Amino acid sequence: AGIDIEWEHLAIAAQNAPTAQLELAACEALPYPSGYFDLVLSHEVLEHVNDDRQAAAEIARVLATGGRAIIFAPNRLYPFETHGHYWRGQYHFGNTPLINYLPDALRNRLAPHVRAYTAASLRNLFLGQPVRIVHHTQIYPGYDNLSARRPELGKWIRRVTYTLESTPLTALGISHFLVVEKV
Numbered sequence: 001a002g003i004d005i006e007w008e009h010l011a012i013a014a015q016n017a018p019t020a021q022l023e024l025a026a027c028e029a030l031p032y033p034s035g036y037f038d039l040v041l042s043h044e045v046l047e048h049v050n051d052d053r054q055a056a057a058e059i060a061r062v063l064a065t066g067g068r069a070i071i072f073a074p075n076r077l078y079p080f081e082t083h084g085h086y087w088r089g090q091y092h093f094g095n096t097p098l099i100n101y102l103p104d105a106l107r108n109r110l111a112p113h114v115r116a117y118t119a120a121s122l123r124n125l126f127l128g129q130p131v132r133i134v135h136h137t138q139i140y141p142g143y144d145n146l147s148a149r150r151p152e153l154g155k156w157i158r159r160v161t162y163t164l165e166s167t168p169l170t171a172l173g174i175s176h177f178l179v180v181e182k183v
Contacts, residue, residue, distance in 0.1 A: 063182035138173030
């Protein structure tokens with residue numbers, strides 16, 4: 001099963017998974033009954049929704065007791081804003097250094113279309129929900145495009161950054177990897 005708020009994305013998903021149950025819906029109002037899923041995957045979604053706290057509540061609601069949600073969300077400590085930014089009314093796509101390190105007021109003017117989370121702010125989305133944190137860390141990117149163009153460089157960078165995931169420097173990874181379990 002899957003949802004999206006854009007028909008175009010659902011059409012692509014239907015081509016790739018013709019037997020999937022796909023719905024046009026927002027994460028803040030999931031079209032499923034309470035306790036419906038044993039597993040929910042939210043991969044780089046929460047940063048885009050209108051109300052991320054409501055989306056977290058909906059994820060918790062549709063989980064069955066003992067069910068788990070796997071959540072990936074942008075890390076505010078990653079040195080680059082990967083969704084691009086606005087400058088003087090014009091959007092600039094791509095990785096922009098250090099935007100995430102700016103104070104909220106300035107960061108949100110440059111990147112108003114997307115959130116980035118600290119560990120605490122992501123966990124806080126689930127406060128008051130009937131879930132417990134099973135695992136929370138940060139991960140580095142896979143560098144797939146770089147590895148495709150320059151395999152040896154990609155392999156070297158992966159080796160270095162994947163090693164960082166076993167150190168305190170994992171806190172600077174591109175995304176949070178959060179697992180919550182319904183209690």
